[in-house]
Amino acid sequence: MLGRFGISMYFCGMNPETYHIPVLLTPSVEGLAIRPEGTYVDVTLGGGGHSREILKYLDGGGRLFSFDQDADAISRVEDNPRWTPIHSNFRYLKNWMRYYGVEAIDGLLADLGVSSHHFDTPQRGFSFRSEAPLDMRMNQQAQLTAADVLNTYTREQLTSIFRLYGELRQAGRISSVITKVRSEAPIETTSQLAELLIPLLGHDHERKDLARAFQALRIEVNGEMSALEEMLTSAIELLRPGGRLVVISYHSLEDRIVKNMMRAGNINGEVESDLYGRTKAPMRAVDKAITPTPEEMETNPRSRSARLRIAEKIG
Numbered sequence: 151m152l153g154r155f156g157i158s159m160y161f162c163g164m165n166p167e168t169y170h171i172p173v174l175l176t177p178s179v180e181g182l183a184i185r186p187e188g189t190y191v192d193v194t195l196g197g198g199g200h201s202r203e204i205l206k207y208l209d210g211g212g213r214l215f216s217f218d219q220d221a222d223a224i225s226r227v228e229d230n231p232r233w234t235p236i237h238s239n240f241r242y243l244k245n246w247m248r249y250y251g252v253e254a255i256d257g258l259l260a261d262l263g264v265s266s267h268h269f270d271t272p273q274r275g276f277s278f279r280s281e282a283p284l285d286m287r288m289n290q291q292a293q294l295t296a297a298d299v300l301n302t303y304t305r306e307q308l309t310s311i312f313r314l315y316g317e318l319r320q321a322g323r324i325s326s327v328i329t330k331v332r333s334e335a336p337i338e339t340t341s342q343l344a345e346l347l348i349p350l351l352g353h354d355h356e357r358k359d360l361a362r363a364f365q366a367l368r369i370e371v372n373g374e375m376s377a378l379e380e381m382l383t384s385a386i387e388l389l390r391p392g393g394r395l396v397v398i399s400y401h402s403l404e405d406r407i408v409k410n411m412m413r414a415g416n417i418n419g420e421v422e423s424d425l426y427g428r429t430k431a432p433m434r435a436v437d438k439a440i441t442p443t444p445e446e447m448e449t450n451p452r453s454r455s456a457r458l459r460i461a462e463k464i465g
């Protein structure tokens with residue numbers, strides 16, 4: 151099985167030593183419209199590609215706070231008086247800003263999901279291309295693993311995870327087979343899961359569907375959707391008028407949350423009005439969604455599903 155989905159096929163052209171190649175680097179950092187003395191937050195440090203680019207624009211008064219819930223990412227940050235790494239889930243953005251005495255920010259960038267480092271570290275269990283325990287935690291101190299989800303969730307819960315987060319037509323069949331198999335012995339490894347899934351997936355889209363099934367589990371394990379909603383709510387509150395919110399997403403559900411929050415300040419995307427019928431949208435979109443150029447997709451296959459949205463806080 152692993153031979154059929156060899157890592158070189160997927161990350162062709164990518165050096166396995168590379169932690170992560172930043173996606174949509176120029177348009178996302180330009181989207182922040184950086185003021186050199188401003189206060190910025192990168193809530194998804196990863197390999198630090200976006201953070202280091204932001205730092206280039208800051209002068210003595212400028213500050214950058216970079217969050218990552220993964221200790222591996224935080225451990226690679228070099229000393230810089232303008233740069234503060236924060237080892238935490240970004241859902242606690244507001245608490246951390248209060249802790250550092252920051253009342254308002256000039257811009258926030260989020261480049262969602264996992265980094266290539268996660269896929270390239272087999273023992274983290276994110277990839278179906280290597281044999282490993284089903285872990286998938288970005289925060290290695292967190293309790294819930296992918297194996298816990300597979301072996302303890304009800305069939306209905308599993309169906310909705312595979313349908314909602316994996317957009318898999320076969321979600322119902324997948325969860326039935328999982329509950330049947332686990333009644334005999336727990337499902338513990340990536341290859342056990344992949345072997346169980348392959349016969350259930352459409353032959354033409356096997357590799358894509360397998361990636362989607364793994365993605366669905368990862369989203370659940372890391373509570374990605376609720377963290378995103380909480381972080382965006384805090385970001386909109388913290389931004390000063392004219393401040394920029396820049397988000398790169400990789401999944402339609404994620405993108406919908408980002409779009410709705412940017413349009414209306416809430417997850418439903420419904421703009422509220424006051425007693426006089428005046429709309430109360432907190433942000434205005436800057437341009438349409440931006441996607442990578444064919445050249446970027448060619449050199450960095452991970453960028454293929456990326457979608458960048460930029461919005462500005464209304465004064």
Ligand SMILES: C[S@@+](CC[C@H](N)C(=O)[O-])C[C@H]1O[C@@H](n2cnc3c(N)ncnc32)[C@H](O)[C@@H]1O
Nearest residue numbers: 172194196197198199200218219220239240261
């Ligand atoms: C796509 S990578 C970011 C890559 C980065 N922009 C770069 O250019 O190197 C996403 C990173 O965000 C982190 N992350 C994802 N969700 C998070 C969350 N809720 N809180 C904190 N960090 C998170 C992941 O651990 C991962 O390192």
